[in-house]
Amino acid sequence: MRNDHGLRVVRLGLIGAGRIGTMHARNIARHVPGAELAVVADTRAEAAQQLAGRYDADARDVEGLLKDPEIDGVVITSIAAVHEELIVRAAEAGKQVWCEKPASLTLAEMDRAIAATERAGVAFQVGFNRRFARDFAAARTTIEAGGIGTPQLMRSITRDPGRPEGMGSAAAGIRPWTIFRETLIHDFDTLLWLNPGAQPVEVYTKADALVAPEYKENGLLDTAVVMITFDNGAIATAEANFSALYGYDVRGEVFGSKGMVVAGRLASSPMVHYDVSGSHQHTLRSDEEMFRDAYVQELAEFTEVVRGNIAAPVTGQDARNALQVALAAMKSHEESRPVKVEEI
The missing domain is CATH 3.40.50.720 (NAD(P)-binding Rossmann-like Domain)
Known part of the structure; x- marks a missing residue:
């Protein structure tokens, strides 16, 4: 050995x-x-x-x-x-x-x-990396400890970096429903995880092709907002867009009866440059840059799972729960109505 x-x-x-x-x-x-x-x-x-x-x-x-x-x-x-x-x-x-x-x-x-x-x-572990980012993990710990009371309003954002003029060739390779099952799936998992013990009840979607409208007929949706209602009364929104000019933008927020937690960041460094035109700060440009430590940590924990020291920290059932919300969001878009999660 x-x-x-x-x-x-x-x-x-x-x-x-x-x-x-x-x-x-x-x-x-x-x-x-x-x-x-x-x-x-x-x-x-x-x-x-x-x-x-x-x-x-x-x-x-x-x-x-x-x-x-x-x-x-x-x-x-x-x-x-x-x-x-x-x-x-x-x-x-x-x-x-x-x-x-x-x-x-x-x-x-x-x-x-x-x-x-x-x-x-x-063992079966799934790669939802935000759970392993220090700020998102600290938010979960605070919520579990009662630090914000009962969650009431929740928000999760994923805006991928890009420019509309460069979206054409990239859009051709994006599969239909990607924004829900492969992008917002992170946000759905994050919202479920940051509202421990609660179950999603209803999902309502508004989505369109605003970045590359010429690909809409091919099934591309590049902009979406999904509202999720939970059985503990919390109302959550998850939003995504494929063309954030200013960088890679991933944030989460949970507002509750006793306070609020916020996770995620835009700046790649706390340094701010001030000159005659104002103030400037460099922003993150990729998931690899924002979640570098989280990507390492999730696999480090998988090795502990393999060694038999811990149970899988993100399970197949966790992945199923997030996918069920994604499928409800897709159905809501197709039928232009709120969809009960139990319908899926």
């Missing part, structure tokens, strides 16, 4: 060598204590080989990765459409499973993924 400063080394196989997989590969190889990036797999063999080569890992196909008896856990960072299939295959191979959000695109898929991991007796 290999050890790293007293920690049993956890050998991880990564499936998916795209942008997010590349980031996770770097974190596993360089920043997660006691973790080893052992194997990289991708349907694009060349991409897998290039990424694996950076960190002295092996490049194999998915079957080869899953059959390796020395792989302790699988990190799934492929496109969302194949997440359920890969979760099931990894579970059946007896591997502990970590999967990027959304873990599946339908509730039926989600249920099959959860059932497969339970049947195999393996």
